[in-house]
Amino acid sequence: MKLANRYNRVNILTSIVVFAITGLIYYVVIHFILTEKLDRDLVVEENEIRQYVDTYHKLPLPASYLDQKIAYKNLSGHVPEREFLYTRYYNAKEQENEPGRSLITVVYLNGKAVEVTITKSRVESEDLVRIILLITIGITLILLLSLLLINRFVLNRLWRPFYAILNGMKSFEVARMDAIAHEDTRIDEFNELHQSVNAMAERVRRDYKELKSFTDNASHEMMTPLAVINSKLDSLLQTESFTAQQGELLADVYHATGRLSRLHQSLLLLAKIENNLIPDFQEIDLKEMVEVKGRQFQELFEKDGLSLTTDLQVVEIKMSRYLADILLNNLFSNGVRHNITGGYIRVELSSVALIMANSGKPGNIQSKIFDRFSKSADSEGMGLGLAISKQICNLYGFRISYQEENGEHIFAVYFGG
16 A cells, blocks of 8 residues: 555545544534523523512413413422423424423412423524534534545645655666666655665666676686696597596596586676677567477487377567577576476467476475575576576566476466566
């Protein structure tokens, strides 16, 4: 989830909770204030009745108005306490019961207690509270909508420089000297982030140049002594006769030197692929390359009694022909090297994937098979072929996978990533 969306969600939820709580408190307070006002009006009516009784020594006539009603009741026993009650008020004009508020009090006339009930309608108060509540809800919804729109557009615009820097970092290539682009902004944090990112990119480029220089120099310096060793060994083998033991020792040295040379070339190729230093990029016919590679390995197939079956569709992809040849060569070599006598190799090519399956001994290295120098105990390789294949696929956004099913080893290169 993006930071802006997370912030919007938290902000909106917090605002809804705060508005709901404050709205409830506002409703209770307004309701309390209006009830208090209604009670004061009832007390005013009570005082007027008491003054009338004190002045004229009789009760006012019972009255029934649109919003007020006064009733009397003679008391002979227990005298109730003065109290305010929520009650129902019958509106004769509307002919319906309405919410009301009553004050029950006692006045004394000629030494006798008379219960006085003063009832007022609460319709106007309830309508006022309802109107205030609706206005409050409307204002709350408008504020939430405004907050949502502000967060959606204003915050997105504020975060635009950050995403520009992020996109620049995603497309950053160490071999290029371009600075990471950004949008002009008055936000200090984004300007500081851009400066820090460019400073980091400059340090990475400087380290890359030093590493590339070291790799080139080391490669050049290693190739020279390896060539000298091979040349001297060739000359030594041609100068005089050796004993069988000396010949075996020289053969071991020759074999180790060749292995060291191939290891050097493989590591150098890995470095070039990882740093995207192979500029060859063209549209190639992968079906044709698979067919050619199959013919090149035909002698090895016949030597081990392997059968090759293919199901190839015409597929054109954009990549380096040199790296495509290395990828196919590694997959075919792996299929031959880790096969069994009289086994098979099956190749399928479609617009979705290149699948190469072969018979072989069961293994248990699925999680590390693409790691460098990862190989089985009986393998004569260096353990770099599949690592190179993995790097080639990563370079072009392909995805390579391996699985073993029923004694069949299956490698799949998915062109869509």
